[in-house]
Amino acid sequence: MPRPIVVLRPEPGNAATATRVEQAGLVALRLPLFCVAAVAWTVPDPAQFDALLLTSANAVRHGGEGLARLRELPVVAVGEATARAARAAGFTVLLTGSGDAASVTAATTGRLLHLAGREHHAVAGATTIVVYATEPLPVDGSLFEGSVALVHSARAAARLAAIVEGEARESIVIAALSPTVAAAAGDGWRAVEASDMPRDEALVALAVRLAGRDGD
Incomplete structure (x- = not known):
């Protein structure tokens, strides 16, 4: 069996x-x-960045109303599931990786804004803002x-x-x-x-x- x-x-x-x-x-x-929940965050000036780095669809699911101010930024998505979530939220996806943040950012130039979870891995060259957290169950x-x-x-x-x-x-x-x-x-x-x-x-x-x- x-x-x-x-x-x-x-x-x-x-x-x-x-x-x-x-x-x-x-x-x-x-x-x-774990369960995933939104956390309070302050939206930066989108003019300071060239693209939005998303390493999880949770950033889109739990980013809240602040995401609307960043919608003009093209998205660099770590994987296809994250890219689908970004498109569904009205973003334009510039680049989709195969699941590894390091490889997708290596193929990207410019200033990246990384919307991440509280327990995230640092991404070299990106400015990170925490928009959600995962809590143990x-x-x-x-x-x-x-x-x-x-x-x-x-x-x-x-x-x-x-x-x-x-x-x-x-x-x-x-x-x-x-x-x-x-x-x-x-x-x-x-x-x-x-x-x-x-x-x-x-x-x-x-x-x-x-x-x-x-x-x-």
């Missing part, structure tokens, strides 16, 4: 990923480790037993490692979005594999394969 797949990312991404899992014919357990670690944990971020991997310790890890398989995310989960799991592409579709495909291969 295939293992259930536990989806850890915050909403609304959690529901989208879980739906992909269910469409593949497997059981998805929706256990977000209480999760029962016993719910992961015998599952494939589908992990989208290094922060989620580290949180999962804090929730599930010692021998409890031995029945859990980790499907990680990237090698960096896999490394953040630490050791002691039944198996850990990273997706060959940092995209939700590829990660779900990996989790489905792991769930079916190791469903004892």
Whole structure:
């Protein structure tokens, strides 16, 4: 019998990923480790910047009314999901990367305004303003037993490692979005594999394969 797949990312991404899992014919357990909320921020003068750097669709979802003042700036998006969210909010997307902020900014010249989450990675050459934050949610670690944990971020991997310790890890398989995310989960799991592409579709495909291969 295939293992259930536990989806850890915050909403609304959690529901989208879980739906992909269910469409593949497997059981998805929706256990977000964090929730995302807007924070107050001051909109800078858009004339001081040449483009808007978005490394997460959450910046668009939770940026609030201040985004309207920045809509004249073209968007540099770290990935296609972020680019779609920017277009839906009325922005023009100048460049879309493949999921890595360093590579997309290396292909960009000019002054970048980075709208980011509170727990963000610094982007060289960009001015960063925090517009949202992710807060931890209480999760029962016993719910992961015998599952494939589908992990989208290094922060989620580290949180999962804090929730599930010692021998409890031995029945859990980790499907990680990237090698960096896999490394953040630490050791002691039944198996850990990273997706060959940092995209939700590829990660779900990996989790489905792991769930079916190791469903004892």
